[in-house]
Amino acid sequence: MKTGVTQPSVGAVVLTMNDRPDEFPRAMSSLLAQEGIELDVIVVGNGCVPEQTPPEVRTVALPENLGIPEGRNIGAANVKGDYLFFFDNDAHLPDRGALANLAATLDQAPDLAYVQPRITDPDTGATLRRWVPRLRTSDPARPGTVTVMAEGVVMIRRDAYDAAGGFPGRFFLYHEGVDLAWRLWDHGYTGTYAPSVIVHHPATDPARHGTFYRLNARNRVWLARRRLPAALIPANLATWAVLALWRTRGREALRASLAGLKEGLRDDCGAREPMSWRTVARLTRAGRPPIL
Structure with a gap:
């Protein structure tokens, strides 16, 4: 029945490598069950032809894994x-x-570019520290303005995403959400955390990936080189180095981090488009200066 009310149109993007035969169908079922929106869904096979896709969902098959x-x-x-x-x-x-x-x-304010729901483990109900997009994470139920995002589950205004240029493709994995969030803020937008909206996600350890320490370090350096004013790069990287040394356990992890640091300083990070000092001030007022 037509109500005369225009529903928001949402384009959903899901990636697959055909390696989650149980989780993927559940994810798609919950996505296609959404109400109150006009939904278009695309499944991208990263280095594969997507399998287990519902018939109403379109797919794109990439011949090689181009990264998340x-x-x-x-x-x-x-x-x-x-x-x-x-x-x-x-x-x-x-x-x-x-x-x-x-x-x-997102409809509440035209300068609001992205909204982050609260992510919880479906079994324990816990929200991991890295899923809360602010420095103070002790209360994951507290809403408010945020300057980064947990990019695996996030809604972004299409025109803002296009204006900022999307995710940094060359990152492959890790910190791409921070790069995009900083560019959105540099275009005059903001982000918000809406913990009243719950999304379930298993509480996995990112270090399970063999490339975690290397790519984490490399991309952290690329992020600073690409997006920060030159005067802030040393402070940002020094802060990261101290935290990395404190958190990293084991010689192999440390060696991988140092290799990533070397790659980050040596290799091409893409176009350098540093944020303005006005954006630095806005991020600082929002509670997260871009040296952290």
Whole structure:
């Protein structure tokens, strides 16, 4: 029945490598069950032809694995919607109104570019520190303005995403959400954390990936080189180095981090487009100066 009310249009991007035969169907089922929106879904096979996809979902098969950020960019280019929803294929949405609520949050202010739901482990209900997009993470139920994002489950205004240029494809994995968030802020936008909207995601350890320490270090350096004013780069990298030494356990992890640091300083990081000092001030006032 037509109500005369225009529903928000959402383009959802899901990546797959056909390696989650149980989680992926559940993710897709919860996504397609969303109500109160016009939904368009694209599944990007990163180095594969997507399997287990529902018949109403379109797919893109990439001949090689281009990494998560570039896979998301390709998905965004092939999906329709005023809002883009990036959704990890091992997550699921327990509430059928989740996407409508995220879109309604973005509708509240034209300068609001992205909204981050609260991510919780489906078994324990815990929200990991890295899933809360602010420095003070002790209360994951507290909403508010945020300057970074947990890019695996996030909704972004399409025109803002396009203006900022999307995710940094060359990062392959890790810190691409910080890069995009900083560019969105540099374009005059803001972000918000909406913990009333829950998304379930297993609490896995990112260090399970063999490349974690190297890519984490490399991309942290690339992030600073690409986006920070020159005067802030040493402070940013020194802060990261101290934290990395404190958190890293084991010689292999340390060696991998040092190799990534060397790559980050040596290799091409892409175009350097540092944020303005006005953006530095805005980020600092929002509670997260870009040296942290």
